[in-house]
Amino acid sequence: MAIEECLHVLRTLPFQDLDFAKVDHHREIRTGFPEVIYCPGKTPEQILAIATAMLDKTSRIMISRAEPEIYDYVKPHIPEAEYNQTAKYITIGHPPTEELKEGLTVVAAGTSDIPVAEEAAVISEFMGCKVERVWDVGIAGLHRLISKLETLQNSNVIVAVAGMEGALPSLVAGLVSAPVIAVPTSVGYGANFEGLSALLTMLNSCSPGIAVVNIDNGFGAGYMAATINLSITNPK
Helix, strand or coil, rough: CHHHHHHHHHHHHEEECCCCCCCCCCCCCCCCCCCCCCCCCCHHHHHHHHHHHHHHHCCCCEEEEECHHHHHHHHCCCCCCEECCCCCEECCCCCCCCCEEEEEEEEECHHHHHHHHHHHHHHHHHCCEEEEEEECCCHHHHHHHHHHHHHCCCCCCEEEECCCCCHHHHHHHHHCCCEEEEEECCCCCCCHHHHHHHHHHHCCCCCCCEEEECCCHHEEEEEEEHHHHHHHHCCC
């Protein structure tokens, strides 16, 4: 590599200033995973500009909370972009390895919680984990969850997603030895307070082994779950 080229690479490694955004190219080197582009508040042109800049440094990009019109704008410019409509995620590239690490399960209490649960699943898969999805097993029908008990007990880590009263993570944590990452969702009626009641239920859980992320934060839960799963050297 020529000296001039080396200087150019070093200048842009920490971040690239696009005026409206400072793209953190160094994040993948520091943490093992590139910066994720969060769509709300950004124009389609800004999102495409950030993604294009990132493609100069990485082959893996995730664009979160992307409405279909964002994907329609990005796709002609980046043909390899793929869209998960349930999670509202655009992915470019593939997981770092073809052999995905087993042991991660994502559980959703109700069908209305699936978008947040799928967000957790998508980020975990993109980080290199094989994800078992268990949908619509809320506590109103305990037999539905118990039918998946073997899957849960064979997991290294579980993401439990629930709105309404948010009791599912406490129940799951009482049945397994694996850590449970609880995700409250904004699904629920008036006194749910857009997820606050579910959040407080999870924070006040008497079951040990639960950690709680913010309301509707499937990304944070999926990232943490994948980090835990990938660090385990002696899986179940």
